[in-house]
Amino acid sequence: MAYLDHAATTPMLAEAVEAYAAAAREVGNASSLHAPGRRARRKVEESRERIAAVLGARPSEVIFTGSGTEADNLAVKGIFWARRDTGRRRVVASAVEHHAVLDSVHWLAAHEGAEVTWLPVDGLGRVPVDAMREVLDEHGDEIAVATVMWANNEVGTLQHVSSFAGLAAGAGIPFHTDAVQAVGQVPVDFAASGVAALTVSGHKLGGPAGVGALLLGRDIACTPLLHGGGQERDVRSGTLDAPGIVAFAVAVEAAVKSQQEYAARVAALRDELVARVRAAAPDAIYNGDPDDRLPGNAHFSFPGCEGDALLLLLDAQDIACSTGSACSAGVAQPSHVLLAMGADDDRARSSLRFTLGHTSTLDDVEALAAALPGAVERARRAGRR
Amino acid sequence: MSGGVDSAVAAARAVEAGHDVTGVHLALARNPQTYRSGARGCCTLEDSRDARRAADVIGIPFYVWDMADRFHEDVVDDFVAEYAAGRTPNPCLRCNEKIKFAAVLDRAVALGFDAVVTGHHARLGPDGLLRRSVDLGKDQSYVLAVLRRDQLDRSIFPLGDSTKAQVRAEAAERGLAVADKPDSHDICFIADGDTRKFLADRLGETPGDIVDAQTGAVLGTHQGAYAYTVGQRRGLALQTPAPDGRPRYVLSITPVTNTVTVGPAAALDVSDVAGDRPVWTGGPEPAGPIECEVQLRAHGDAVPATVTLANGRLHAELHRPARGIAAGQAVVAYRPDPAGDVVLGSATISS
Structure with missing residues (x-):
């Protein structure tokens, strides 16, 4: 099988699996006062320190969550709620956010009285820095929270996160970034980037699914989503998942430490994939920034084809990829990212995302190159009906 | 795969017959919440999950195909237009003709598939003849009879030799959770089953006369001729009883004059x-x-x-x-x- 969907989830690192299994054999609630509790607590805190160290954060800034989605929800809703009382009701978000942010913002607008300013993107999927500047000039004193992802999950385009964070900080506005796709792929440093809050997820970088973290500056007020035992600075209650957190930390550390070498290798493989796809389907449109993008991401539109049909045909040949966009009841929707980039509905529906990762090889690329021409031909025949 | 027991067993039998099978669930509602909920319909999120789960158990790939626009144009709009024209359409038949064995089949063939397999209760053997199911109570050959030769040539109906009871028993044996799911009846795109209201929402109220077939006398008024079906007795709300005291039935609907004509059963x-x-x-x-x-x-x-x-x-x-x-x-x-x-x-x- 050629697994070309690492952005959906990537295999767990062997050392993360072992760390998980070892920790899962131990009993102990990290909130308990007795010896087994202390042992669990120690593992969690060591993990927190490891993650903080490699991501440029202080340990106290690491809030463990159950997923990247939860961390995004916590940042967007939590910071909005905490600042709404001061009369700030505006949320600023890019038009190409992951649904975890996008739908949180929509929900705040629909149910919590939020005003929303959506930041546009250019044809490569990048938010112009000026767009943020203009919003801050116009609405600076109304804004509760601003959020722009570090790297786009569909087309892989990297954003000017530090510039946004700097502008927002200058206006006294907390800036959040969803870095789920970025950590381990490109250099990510919480303190150096100047962001107030940053989301990271376990299963995108070789850790387990079901664990993530929000890096949250000490001075950033954030109202909890979950109330209970008061864990995680009272911001995120719930018994800590010690084995998950331990494995998460192992994976974050490994991914960040090997990032440079990983990125060079995977980007070269990705460039090969792009060349092969272009050879197989000369009219394919390479979406996103051709250079300044995630090393493992290749995203194409195949004119005249439905992404859905291509996916089915490639799946039948044991090639796993994604349309990259969200499903609604199993039906692929035209990508909001492509639409925001100015693509029409047909192009947005005709796209396919190939993402490489730490287990990818040239064999995967060659399998795709072999299967693609036939798949494109058939998908084109099936057409957009 | 609708999410019901028939298509699940049909898919399993097709796999056993040696075919390379891919499960397809049709998304027919533009907004899934507006279609029938629960086990009664064939187009809800729950049905989609049931179909996916059955495909998992059978061990075949599964996809949802979005046919909502086609379904709306060819089946729902047609349904409303037919009633507006004074006729009584059969949307299941139209769906077979235009969607399942046309839009779906065409797409499948273009993608490299050879045939569409469905859980309809009808027989289609090597002689190419479409026959009634052995289960006459469940026979669906009537709603398949609209298919042309070229459509039948690319259709497989694995259930025609079995009764519904046998299909349910087999589903249970195969570990398919839909084994005891109730049959769907009624029209899948009318969420509450109220066809008259569904039509009224789309066609508006158009009051007209209910007239006696023999005397031509106006016996009452209706709020829209489309709400009546030939042979209907109930819901006429006529003030004047028939001279012979016998019940009156809808004999015909005339859209041009917006008239519903009633008369005795014999007519x-x-x-x-x-x-x-x-x-x-x-x-x-x-x-x-x-x-x-x-x-x-x-x-x-x-x-x-x-x-x-x-x-x-x-x-x-x-x-x-x-x-x-x-x-x-x-x-x-x-x-x-x-x-x-x-x-x-x-x-x-x-x-």
């Missing part, structure tokens, strides 16, 4: 039926009149008849009168056969 008797757009798949088209049986509505009884195919129309002369025959329904000709009555052809009833 519902029909001996001649004409149909448009005939298809003939049970052999070569007959050059002259043939003796066979015709079925004039879903779940109706078959009536002996002489059928003639001429000038792009089908004509059936019934050997005993049938009642409550509505334009827009299908007339399906069957040749009685101990090995399962054979579908000869069908047409859409025009008069």
Whole structure:
């Protein structure tokens, strides 16, 4: 099988699996006062320190969550709620956010009285820095929270996160970034980037699914989503998942430490994939920034084809990829990212995302190159009906 | 795979027959919440999950195909337009004709598949003849009779030799959780089952007269002729009883004058039926009149008849009168056969 969907989830690192299994054999609630509790607590805190160290954060800034989605929800809703009382009701978000942010913002607008300013993107999927500047000039004193992802999950385009964070900080506005796709792929440093809050997820970088973290500056007020035992600075209650957190930390550390070498290798493989796809389907449109993008991401539109049909045909040949966009009841929707980039509905529906990762090889690329021409031909025949 | 028991077992049997099978669930609702909920429909999120789970158990790939726009145009809009024209459409039949064995089949063939397998209760053997299911109570050959030869040639109905009870038992044996899921009835795109309200929402209220067939007297008013079906007795709300005290029935609907005509049951008797757009798949088209049986509505009884195919129309002369025959329904000709009555052809009833 050629697994070309690492952005959906990537295999767990062997050392993360072992760390998980070892920790899962131990009993102990990290909130308990007795010896087994202390042992669990120690593992969690060591993990927190490891993650903080490699991501440029202080340990106290690491809030463990159950997923990247939860961390995004916590940042967007939590910071909005905490600042709404001061009369700030505006949320600023890019038009190409992951649904975890996008739908949180929509929900705040629909149910919590939020005003929303959506930041546009250019044809490569990048938010112009000026767009943020203009919003801050116009609405600076109304804004509760601003959020722009570090790297786009569909087309892989990297954003000017530090510039946004700097502008927002200058206006006294907390800036959040969803870095789920970025950590381990490109250099990510919480303190150096100047962001107030940053989301990271376990299963995108070789850790387990079901664990993530929000890096949250000490001075950033954030109202909890979950109330209970008061864990995680009272911001995120719930018994800590010690084995998950331990494995998460192992994976974050490994991914960040090997990032440079990983990125060079995977980007070269990705460039090969792009060349092969272009050879197989000369009219394919390479979406996103051709250079300044995630090393493992290749995203194409195949004119005249439905992404859905291509996916089915490639799946039948044991090639796993994604349309990259969200499903609604199993039906692929035209990508909001492509639409925001100015693509029409047909192009947005005709796209396919190939993402490489730490287990990818040239064999995967060659399998795709072999299967693609036939798949494109058939998908084109099936057409957009 | 609708999410029901029939298509799940059909898929499992197709796999066992050696086919390379991919499960497809059709998303037919533009907004899934607006279609029937629970086990009664075939288009809800819950049904989609049931279908996916069945595909997992069978061990086949599974995809949802978005056919909502096509379904809306070819089935729902057609349904409303037919009622507006005073006819009584059968949307399941139209869905087979335009969606399952047309849009879906075409897409599948383009993608490299050879045939569409469904869980319809009908037989289609190597002789290419479409026959009634062994389970006459569940037989669906009537709603498949609209299929052309080229459509039948790419169709597989694995359930025709089994009764519904056998299909359910087999589903249970195979570990398919849908084994005891209730049958779907009613029309999948009418969420609350209230067809009259569904039509009124789309066609508006158009009050008109209810008149007596014999005297021409106005007996009452209606809020929209589309709400009535030939043969209907209930819901007429007539103030004046018939002189003989017998119940009155809807005899005809005339959209041009927005009139519903009522009269005694005996006036519902029909001996001649004409149909448009005939298809003939049970052999070569007959050059002259043939003796066979015709079925004039879903779940109706078959009536002996002489059928003639001429000038792009089908004509059936019934050997005993049938009642409550509505334009827009299908007339399906069957040749009685101990090995399962054979579908000869069908047409859409025009008069």
